[in-house]
Amino acid sequence: MPVVNRIADFAAEMTAWRRHLHRIPELGFDCPLTAAFLAARLRDFGVDEIHEGIAQTGIVAIIEGQGPGPCIGLRADFDALAIEEATGAAHASNHPGRMHACGHDxxxxMLLGAAKYLAETRNFSGRVALIFQPAEENGGGADVMVREGIMERFGIDEVYGLHNAPGLPEGSFCTTPGPIMAAVDTFELHLKGVGGHGAMPQETRDPIVAAMAIGQAFQTIVSRNVAARDDLVISITQIHAGTTDNVIPARAYMNGTIRTFDPEVQDMVRRRMQAIVAGHAASFEVEAEFDYVMGYPATVNDPGRVAFAAEVAREVSGAAQVEAEAGREMGAEDFAYMLQARPGAYLFLGQGSGAGLHHPEYDFNDAVAPVGASFFARLVERAQPAA
Known part of the structure; x- marks a missing residue:
């Protein structure tokens, strides 16, 4: 697969950076070791400005091009997951219970590779804003960076991001115009009844039976309250109740996730879940505390920027390796907040076979790092050509 020659020259260096980051995974906003390493490399490259401490440990670095022009934003996330690594790799996590299981390392x-090349060549006009973001997995670091004013402060006109994709051919790209990833909400339900002996259920008000009925009824929202053409997922992911075989407990807990694209569908789901909980709680004579928490919004690509990004991807990987109308998926991504603030595009970069994202045996494929770096670099040079 063709990559920028200069980036290919330092591919081994990129592998070393990535494996160092893989050894020091950090969670959420609290990523001081990661941020320090990234800032040190950016200083080595000679970027013009480094702004640290945004969203606690986030960084925005600026590279000036040749003459005036717009500012293009390139974003990479860098937080890890609370998973015990099982890769057995020589560069495995040094932090027990944490690992880079989503490829943010x-x-x-890839963004460091693009930064090194762009700082050396500066074959573009205007400015590049390199956005290194914490807390994608949990906490909405992108939202915090946007609310702290990075778009206005650095004059960012458009913004792009990449995510690796196990299972897609190595070095391939896929994206889609419009919505590409779903909005993600969560719910929690606490039920309080009256416990008692399992042999005498008539003397109890059983929260387990209520929870089972509510869970079944939640699924009818998908099958009976929304058109088949409107994507919707309601997944119950936790139910906790009871301690032994002959005691009906007094309490039960249920938790889960909701994925939507349409705000009207999202609002309907919230209202229907609240009504189902209230009705079933009354019918089973239990008390219910229901909490619906709205999370990341849908990730919506700008169609024009998608078409442009796909052209750049074809330059890097070839036309056969780029799918520009791949359709949307039900995963979620806080890059959505940046795309709400500025037009841009989000793409997936295939990394071949191997364990999937968030799996304890997952490891980023270092062979595709020069591909992603080349994509970022050519995106800048094409979007903002030097005078």
Whole structure:
């Protein structure tokens, strides 16, 4: 697969960066070791400005091009997951119970590679804003960076991001115009009844039976309250109740996730879940505390920027390796907040076979890092050609 020659020259260096980051995974906003390593590399490259401490440990670095022009934003996330690593790799996590199971170490490495090349060549006009973001997995670091004013402060006109994709051919790209990833909400339900002996259920008000009925009824929202053409997922992911075989407990807990694209569908789901909980609680004579929490919004690509990004991807990987109308998926991504603030595009970069995202045996494929870095670099040079 063709990559920028200069980036290919330092591919081994990129692998070393990535594996160092893989050894020091950090969670959420609290990523001081990761941020320090990224800032040190950016200083080595000679970027013009480094702004640290945004969203606690986030960084925005600026590279000036040749003469005046717009500012293009390139984003990479760098937080890890609370998973015990099982890769057995020599570069495995040094932090027990934490690992880079989503490839954010690779995302940051690709943006570092682009930064090194762009700082050396500066074959573009205007400015590049390199956005290194914490807390994608949990906490909405993108939202915090946007609310702290990075778009206005650095004059960012458009913004792009990449995510690795296990299972897609190595070095391939896929994206889609419009919505590409779903909005993600969560719910929690606490039920309080009256416990008692399992042999005498008539003397109890059983929260387990109520929870089972509510869970079944939630699924009818998908099958009976929304058109088949409107994507909707309601998944119950936790139910906790009871301690032994002959005691009906007094309490039960249920938790889960909701994925939507349409705000009207999202609002309907919230209202129907609240009504189902209230009705079933009354019918089973239990008390219910229901909490619906709205999370990341849908990730919506700008169609024009998608078409442009796909052209750049074809330059890097070839036309056969780029799918520009791949359709949307029910995963979620806080890059959505940046795309709400500025037009841009989000793409997936295939990394071949191997364990999937968020799996304890997952590891980023270092062979695709020069591909992603080349994509970022050519995106800048094409979007903002030097005078």
């Amino acid at each position: 690779g995302h940051s490495t």
